[in-house]
Amino acid sequence: MLSLIAAISENNCIGKDNALLWNIREDMKHFKDVTSGNIVLMGRNTWESIPEKFRPLPNRKNIVITRDMNYEVPEGVEIYSSIDEALEKYKNENVFIIGGASIYKQTIEKADQLFITEVHQVFEGDAFFPEIDKNVWQEVEREDHEGFSFVRYIRK
Template identity: 50%
Template sequence: MIVMIAAVAENNALGKDNELVWHLPNDFKRFKALTSGHYIIMGRKTFESFPKPLPNRTHVVITRQANYQPEGCIVTHSIEEAIKNCPENEVVYIIGGGEIYKQALPFSDKIEITKVHGQFEADAFFPEMNENEWELVQSEFNTKDEKHLYDYTYQTFVKK
């Protein structure tokens, strides 16, 4: 099963200058809980935005660079190649960025969204989802607090 996971603003913003434009500690905890022990597919810029590889996950990095080989990662050159490098009968997570989400949408079975309730200036965006192809099966609203500056909702979509 291929699952896209992302924190997305109401205007589909993902981030700016290769960084998130909000800080939601509970979303980080949820991301870690869901992706730990799994293969995670990402673009090179997303990988390079981490201070170090994420623990307890197998990193599959998509890049156009011919000689790119970060230690401990599987390097591929297309979304199709990345998927082929992951175990067939396991959950695989697509973690970004914007262009990778766009390429992965047709291959995905499920989408885990943290909808950040706000509009943000960004240079990376989540692709538009066709409402005829996806069904919202779970939704959990969370109010802002001292650690979270924005209301947010966990949403789970499955392909119809």
């Protein structure tokens, strides 16, 4: 199963200057609950956006995508220069694409489900989530909170 997980503002923004634009504790917990025990795959920028003391993300196999095969990562973290190669290796496991913009864009067409935290605000940023085409994606769960909602979509 291939899933994308992202927090997205009303204008589809996901970040600025290689950082998140908000700090929502419940969303961090939700992210941890959903992804724990599984594989998380991310682009090199997103890896670098995680403070060193919090990476690799615990209880998850961390995969970093970079074209630089000499890129140094801590023991246990895997690097791949091809998204498809990583996805092929773990095709029988639960893989969560955790960003960023370029990796979401390249994988949304292959994904089975989307875990989206809708942040109910407009933000100015420089990284965006691809359009969620409602002809392709069906909302199957929605949990509303103050200022944000957890939404899950599956491919129709």
